[in-house]
Amino acid sequence: MTTEAPVKSPSTARFLSQLDMTAPPLEVRNLHVEFHTTSGEAHAVNGMNFVLSQGETRAILGESGSGKSVTAQAIMGILDSPPAKITHGEILYRGVDLLKLSDEDRRRVRANHIAMIFQDALSALNPVFTVGFQLGELFRKHRGMSRQASKAKAIELLDMVKIPAAKQRVNDFPHQFSGGMRQRVMIAMALALEPEILIADEPTTALDVTVQAQVMGLLSELQREHNMSLILITHDMGVVADVADSISVMYAGRVVEDAPVADIYARPAHPYTKALLESIPRVDLKGQELAVIKGLPPVLTNIPPGCAFHPRCRYAKDNCKVPPEPPHYDVDVNRVAACHYWREVIES
Amino acid sequence: MTDTPSKFGEVVLETKDLRKHYPLTQGIVFKKQVGAVRAVDGVNIQLRRGETLGVVGESGCGKSTLARLLVGLEQPTDGSIMLKGKDLSKVSSRDMRSVRRNIQMVMQDPYTSLNPRMTVGDIIGEPFDIHPEVVPKKGRIARVRELIDLVGLNADHINRYPHQFSGGQRQRIGIARALALNPEIIVADEPVSALDVSIQAQVVNLLERLQDEFGLAYIFIAHDLSVVRHIADRVAVMYLGKVVETGNEDEIYEHTTHPYSQALLSAVPVPDPALRGLRDQIILEGDVPSPANPPSGCRFRTRCWKAQEICAQEEPPLMVRPGSEHPSACHFAEERQVVGAVS
Amino acid sequence: MSDLIPSATSDEPALQSSSSEGAGATGGTASLWSDARKQLIRNPIFVISSLYILVVSSMALFPGLWTDQDPRNCIISQSRKPPQDGHPFGFNILGCDYYSHAIYGAQPSLSIAIGATVGIVLIGGTLGLLAGFYGGWVDTIISRVVDIFLSLPFLLGALVFLTVVKVQNILTITMVLVILGWTTIARVMRGAVLSAKNLDYVLAARSLGAGNLRIMLRHILPNAIAPVTVLATIALGSFVAAEATLTFLGVGLQPPEESWGIMITDHQVYFLEAPWLLIFPTTLLIGTVLSFILMGDALRDALDPKMR
Numbered sequence: 001m002t003t004e005a006p007v008k009s010p011s012t013a014r015f016l017s018q019l020d021m022t023a024p025p026l027e028v029r030n031l032h033v034e035f036h037t038t039s040g041e042a043h044a045v046n047g048m049n050f051v052l053s054q055g056e057t058r059a060i061l062g063e064s065g066s067g068k069s070v071t072a073q074a075i076m077g078i079l080d081s082p083p084a085k086i087t088h089g090e091i092l093y094r095g096v097d098l099l100k101l102s103d104e105d106r107r108r109v110r111a112n113h114i115a116m117i118f119q120d121a122l123s124a125l126n127p128v129f130t131v132g133f134q135l136g137e138l139f140r141k142h143r144g145m146s147r148q149a150s151k152a153k154a155i156e157l158l159d160m161v162k163i164p165a166a167k168q169r170v171n172d173f174p175h176q177f178s179g180g181m182r183q184r185v186m187i188a189m190a191l192a193l194e195p196e197i198l199i200a201d202e203p204t205t206a207l208d209v210t211v212q213a214q215v216m217g218l219l220s221e222l223q224r225e226h227n228m229s230l231i232l233i234t235h236d237m238g239v240v241a242d243v244a245d246s247i248s249v250m251y252a253g254r255v256v257e258d259a260p261v262a263d264i265y266a267r268p269a270h271p272y273t274k275a276l277l278e279s280i281p282r283v284d285l286k287g288q289e290l291a292v293i294k295g296l297p298p299v300l301t302n303i304p305p306g307c308a309f310h311p312r313c314r315y316a317k318d319n320c321k322v323p324p325e326p327p328h329y330d331v332d333v334n335r336v337a338a339c340h341y342w343r344e345v346i347e348s
Numbered sequence: 349m350t351d352t353p354s355k356f357g358e359v360v361l362e363t364k365d366l367r368k369h370y371p372l373t374q375g376i377v378f379k380k381q382v383g384a385v386r387a388v389d390g391v392n393i394q395l396r397r398g399e400t401l402g403v404v405g406e407s408g409c410g411k412s413t414l415a416r417l418l419v420g421l422e423q424p425t426d427g428s429i430m431l432k433g434k435d436l437s438k439v440s441s442r443d444m445r446s447v448r449r450n451i452q453m454v455m456q457d458p459y460t461s462l463n464p465r466m467t468v469g470d471i472i473g474e475p476f477d478i479h480p481e482v483v484p485k486k487g488r489i490a491r492v493r494e495l496i497d498l499v500g501l502n503a504d505h506i507n508r509y510p511h512q513f514s515g516g517q518r519q520r521i522g523i524a525r526a527l528a529l530n531p532e533i534i535v536a537d538e539p540v541s542a543l544d545v546s547i548q549a550q551v552v553n554l555l556e557r558l559q560d561e562f563g564l565a566y567i568f569i570a571h572d573l574s575v576v577r578h579i580a581d582r583v584a585v586m587y588l589g590k591v592v593e594t595g596n597e598d599e600i601y602e603h604t605t606h607p608y609s610q611a612l613l614s615a616v617p618v619p620d621p622a623l624r625g626l627r628d629q630i631i632l633e634g635d636v637p638s639p640a641n642p643p644s645g646c647r648f649r650t651r652c653w654k655a656q657e658i659c660a661q662e663e664p665p666l667m668v669r670p671g672s673e674h675p676s677a678c679h680f681a682e683e684r685q686v687v688g689a690v691s
Numbered sequence: 692m693s694d695l696i697p698s699a700t701s702d703e704p705a706l707q708s709s710s711s712e713g714a715g716a717t718g719g720t721a722s723l724w725s726d727a728r729k730q731l732i733r734n735p736i737f738v739i740s741s742l743y744i745l746v747v748s749s750m751a752l753f754p755g756l757w758t759d760q761d762p763r764n765c766i767i768s769q770s771r772k773p774p775q776d777g778h779p780f781g782f783n784i785l786g787c788d789y790y791s792h793a794i795y796g797a798q799p800s801l802s803i804a805i806g807a808t809v810g811i812v813l814i815g816g817t818l819g820l821l822a823g824f825y826g827g828w829v830d831t832i833i834s835r836v837v838d839i840f841l842s843l844p845f846l847l848g849a850l851v852f853l854t855v856v857k858v859q860n861i862l863t864i865t866m867v868l869v870i871l872g873w874t875t876i877a878r879v880m881r882g883a884v885l886s887a888k889n890l891d892y893v894l895a896a897r898s899l900g901a902g903n904l905r906i907m908l909r910h911i912l913p914n915a916i917a918p919v920t921v922l923a924t925i926a927l928g929s930f931v932a933a934e935a936t937l938t939f940l941g942v943g944l945q946p947p948e949e950s951w952g953i954m955i956t957d958h959q960v961y962f963l964e965a966p967w968l969l970i971f972p973t974t975l976l977i978g979t980v981l982s983f984i985l986m987g988d989a990l991r992d993a994l995d996p997k998m999r
Contacts, residue, residue: 038729063544164634178635179407208406208571210632213615217631235545238574238617242624261621279549281578283601283616284623284687288578290549296514297544419898445900453898461891465913474909478901525895 015105020095025197025229026052026075026114031089033070033253035300036082042300044070046253048089049328052197057223057230059240059261062250065297068233071250072199075231076116077106093197111142115190119202121182125174131158131185132170138192157188161218180211184218191222198223199231204239216243237280241265246334249273252298252308254325259335269337269346271313307339315341356581357397359433360565361418361451361533366391366427368413372640385640387413389589390427392666393567395533398559400566402580402597404573404612408636410589411569415537418567419453432532449479452526456538458518462510468521469506472496475528482529495524500554516547520554527558535567540575552579573616577601585609588639588647591666595674605672605681608648614686628686646678654680727993737989740982747979750797760791762949771965780971784958792949793971799950800979803865804930808923810869811876816919818873819880824888824907834881837874845871846936853942864943868930879922883915890914917994921987928983935976951976 033045045067052058062068073079075091077098091098093109101109118124126134135157136150145153151170158166161184174182183203190198200219204212220243223230232244240247240261247264249257249272257270268274278291295312298304307326310316319340320326328336331346339345369384388410395401403411416422418429420436429436431447439447455461462471473492476483483491493503499520501513510518519539526534536555540548552575558564570576576583583600585593585608593606604610611630618627632651637643643650649659658679666677731737750757769786772778780789822833852867853859887893893910901910937943938952939959946953951972958968 038726063546180635208636209573209615210406210611211635212617213629213631216617236617237545237619241619241621242617244621265619265621276546277619280545280619281549281552281574282618282620283574283577283613284618284620286577286598286601290553290578292549292553293546296516297546416894420900421894421898448900453895455891455895457891461895463892463896463910463914466909474896474901475899478896478899478905522895525899529899 011104012108015108018096019093023092023095024051024053025094026231027090027092028071028075029090029092031071031074031091032087033067033074033079034085034087036085037301040301043303044084044253044300045074046303048248048250048253049255050248050258052229052231055223055227055229057220057232057243057245059232059234059244059247060250061234061237061240061247063235063297065252065300066250067253068250069201070253072116072201072231072233075199076110076114078110078116111138112193113195114197114199115193115195116199116201117183117186117190117203119205121179121186121206122174124186125182125189127174130171130173131177135170135185135189135192138189142193153192157192158185160191160222161185161188163188179207180215183207183211183215187215187219187222191226191228194226195228197229197231199233201233202235203232205234205236212239219243237265237277249276252303253300254308254338255328255336256309256339257337258328259331259337263332263335267346269331269335269342270309270339271315271341271345272309274345275312275314315339315345317341356399356565357563359394360397360431361393361395361567362430363391363393363418364428364430366414366417366429367425368410368417368422369425383640385638386589386642387639388417388424389639389642391586391589391591393584393591393594395565395567397532397565398563399582400559400568400580402576402583403567403569403586404571404576404583405586406571406612406636408588408639409586410639411586412537414586415453415535415567415569418535419451420448421453445479446481449482449529450531451533451535452529452531454519454522454526454534454536454539457542458515458522459542461522462518464510467507467509468496468501468513471510471521472524472528475525479529491528495528496521498527498558499524500550514547515543516550519543519551523551523554523558527562530562531564533565533567535569537569538571539568541570541572548575555579573613585612588636588642590647590677592648592678593674593676594666599672599674601687602685603672603674603683604686605669605674605676605683606648606678607652607654607680609676610684610686611651616687628684630686648678654678656680727990730993731989734989734993736985737993740985740989743978743982744986747797747975747982748801750794751801752798754791754794754798757794758788758791760788762787762791762795763947764788771961771968773965774967781965781967783954783968784961789968789971792954793951793975796949796951796954796972797975799861799944799948800931800934800952800976803861803868803934804927806861806865807868807872807930808926810865811873811926812919812923814869815873815876815878816880819877820884820907820912820915822877823881823884824903824911830881833877837877840871840874843871845933846940849933849937850940850942853937859942859945860948861944864934864937867937868933872926872930875926876919876922879918880915883918884911887911887914921991921994924990925984925987928980928987931976931983932980 028048028050031045031048035042035044048071050058060068060071074086086099093113098106098109125131132151132154135154139145139150139153155166155170158170163169163181163184177185204215207215216239234240244261246260248255249270251272257264257273264273265277268277275291275293279293281288281290293312298308304311306322307320310320313320326338326340328338329342331337331342366388367390368388369386371381372383372385373379374382391414393401403414405411413422417424431450434447469492472495473488476488493506496503496506501517501520510521513521540551543551555566556579559566568576568579577597580597582596583594584591585600585606587608593600593604593609600609601613604613611632614628614630634651637650645661645663646659649655664677664679666675668675669681672681672683765785765787767786769782770784772782774781778788778790780793783789783792818833822830848871849867853863856863888911893906896906896910934943934950935952935955938950939956943952944950954972955969962969
């Protein structure tokens with residue numbers, strides 16, 4: 001082992017030569033994921049589409065069962081299959097379809113190009129190794145660094161995510177960190193190999209609000225510094241409003257609205273987005289009436305025909321209740337909504 | 349707090365200097381107490397009929413322990429709980445059952461708070477098995493059906509099991525169970541935080557409707573300040589086992605004076621991208637200290653930007669200070685508008 | 692508030708997991724036992740083992756269904772004759788029909804196994820429940836007693852006990868198995884109760900004012916029963932084997948009782964000349980033990996949600 005930085009094997013070089021650096025960092029086309037369950041096929045993702053541009057923060061917003069986490073896992077190639085199965089679609093990283101790559105190349109992408117952080121940092125870190133060792137391992141394994149050099153790198157990373165006294169804390173075990181600090185360690189780990197794309201799956205849901213503010217601030221700062229593209233998976237419309245550039249709103253495994261963040265909050269074009277915005281209490285509003293979305297999210301083994309939202313929708317008419325599902329209507333430049341009556345929704 | 353005139357009824361629940369310390373021990377055979385986790389450390393709250401008191405704070409602030417103390421799941425180390433003027437520590441164990449009926453709990457997690465082996469009817473009817481004097485045996489099924497209907501579920505589903513319901517519906521079952529004994533007070537510990545956003549509003553609205561209908565008083569414990577603003581009439585902000593500021597909704601959200609409340613409020617994300625970067629955001633440094641070893645003087649001083657010498661030496665009492673109309677536990681209490689404030 | 696929706700809209704539960712999504716899409720949340728039942732019916736190992744146990748149980752309960760011969764009706768001249776028409780297992784050393792022997796031998800083996808299992812579940816279950824529920828000194832005392840009994844070597848303990856009491860019948864053998872076997876159930880029960888004790892719905896019942904008895908019987912026990920069921924099924928198998936072992940060592944059932952253990956013991960020396968005398972009872976015995984253990988295994992898999 002030498003301390004020489006990036007070791008490029010011939011296979012790495014071959015992989016890198018396939019990439020088209022003019023293509024967007026990530027594009028998901030018509031992705032379908034099914035889960036095999038005892039009560040039938042659960043359609044978790046049904047035709048997911050989005051494009052992630054360089055340096056962009058895209059929020060994927062949805063409730064539980066909307067398919068947002070499944071999409072992230074499909075991009076990372078960490079879906080449990082079986083029971084999960086990608087039945088259709090493409091996931092293009094710089095123009096290369098990840099779904100067609102060999103396992104080895106897939107791992108390479110995961111290690112060097114796309115990283116992910118999870119909601120539960122404690123279970124994502126190995127409890128029996130120090131965080132320094134776990135961070136350093138990345139450099140030893142992927143960069144062929146020596147033990148000493150990798151430790152120095154680990155300290156540097158902990159400094160980067162603003163963990164106080166990084167020199168001492170590098171020898172601590174995950175359980176010795178508080179929730180917010182652990183989330184920082186995980187961010188450090190995800191950013192260690194300088195990925196182009198970071199997927200954050202509910203990164204602050206388990207944290208208190210003051211800590212959430214710290215962590216989200218740190219994430220945006222690091223994103224700017226490293227010119228990363230960020231996919232933020234969340235159910236929290238407040239967090240999205242604070243950091244995202246654009247949003248894909250998911251319902252029953254499908255993007256129902258995709259728009260720049262300012263537009264979607266000011267004039268939602270899909271009834272689901274609109275209802276969601278009206279149903280959340282706001283800390284800065286007094287005496288607010290909470291609107292209610294009637295009914296329940298659909299059962300994934302039995303998604304309503306036509307528009308999946310129609311049983312809960314106040315705009316629904318007869319043509320919403322029959323296949324085909326509403327197409328993505330162009331509402332504006334860079335803006336689509338999957339609702340036959342988007343004009344009505346946006347005006348009201 | 350006692351001097352605030354109120355549109356609500358008489359005081360139904362009051363705590364006086366309530367404390368709960370969990371001893372930390374060392375040794376197995378000869379246990380020796382080496383310290384204590386001061387989960388709740390001198391809390392005074394008051395609740396009137398028909399009123400909702402929101403209790404907010406971050407994890408570890410003692411709000412859940414407070415809930416458990418109020419419903420009798422934990423015994424206080426010190427201090428007292430007065431339920432309708434009766435000191436619970438002085439009530440005989442025979443009377444305790446009927447006194448306790450008045451205060452019921454709604455739990456956070458609708459998935460673990462219902463026994464999976466019992467039908468909905470059994471779950472909602474269990475309070476009547478425990479307190480048979482409330483409803484005569486013959487009327488029980490009718491009463492259970494009535495309760496199911498009241499919380500907006502289908503009474504024909506009385507023989508179903510919890511797993512056949514969604515999270516929001518299960519939370520309704522939990523609410524029906526809490527209502528069974530006609531309590532005057534309901535302690536709700538994070539009742540909507542485990543639910544999906546589109547379902548939260550349903551449950552919040554249900555709680556509000558039930559309050560109007562039965563004149564219930566709520567202790568609404570939550571970490572989500574937005575929901576609390578929506579539902580609460582008065583708010584108590586807790587930090588490390590103590591109430592640091594209390595006041596009505598307007599006083600806390602629009603005229604907050606304690607630095608911790610200000611930081612907490614400013615950290616709440618607002619679903620409005622137009623305000624991005626314009627809000628007065630206070631980012632706190634560091635983490636909440638351990639409740640086993642809280643800082644001297646003011647407990648917030650280690651993270652406070654206003655802290656001075658005096659904060660380490662003298663604990664600021666919770667009292668009304670000049671320039672403000674509601675109690676705050678800060679030597680340097682000063683109004684600062686953080687919510688929706690555009691600088 | 693008219694916007695409150697009666698749940699009539701949703702006859703089916705939403706497919707969702709408790710907190711995070713993702714895996715939530717993979718399966719509904721049906722109840723433990725009904726899910727387990729579905730899974731067990733589809734498990735061929737479980738089905739075959741239960742059929743085998745059903746057959747053996749019917750031998751024990753209604754031997755008349757399987758044979759009309761009297762095992763005590765022996766003709767010495769038939770001694771050690773091999774299997775033949777009408778006598779599928781041949782004849783034993785005394786010239787009795789070996790097939791009817793094997794049928795009647797099921798009863799003592801199974802009675803001991805079932806009796807001992809019921810005993811350990813009652814004693815171990817109760818003590819484990821009390822220890823886990825009350826904790827403190829109750830737990831300390833019960834746990835120490837469990838430790839003492841666990842430190843007794845099983846075979847040695849049984850040998851000494853049965854030699855000392857001198858009476859070796861179904862009752863005493865069952866007793867010794869219970870005395871030496873209750874500890875495992877007690878430990879499992881205690882663990883299960885400890886984990887069930889602080890579940891939210893137990894707290895909910897407590898906050899309603901429910902007493903200890905109600906909490907134990909209605910809320911804790913039904914949810915601690917799964918691991919005990921698994922262990923008890925496996926224990927059935929090991930007790931069948933234990934009875935045979937003790938008999939083989941000479942401290943178990945004694946002739947003229949009939950049991951598989953006695954059959955094996957009596958004919959061990961004739962293996963070369965008349966192997967069927969050993970093969971038939973041994974096969975039955977192994978089949979029974981194995982079936983119980985495989986059933987227990989299948990139950991464990993079916994009842995453990997993590998295995999799915």
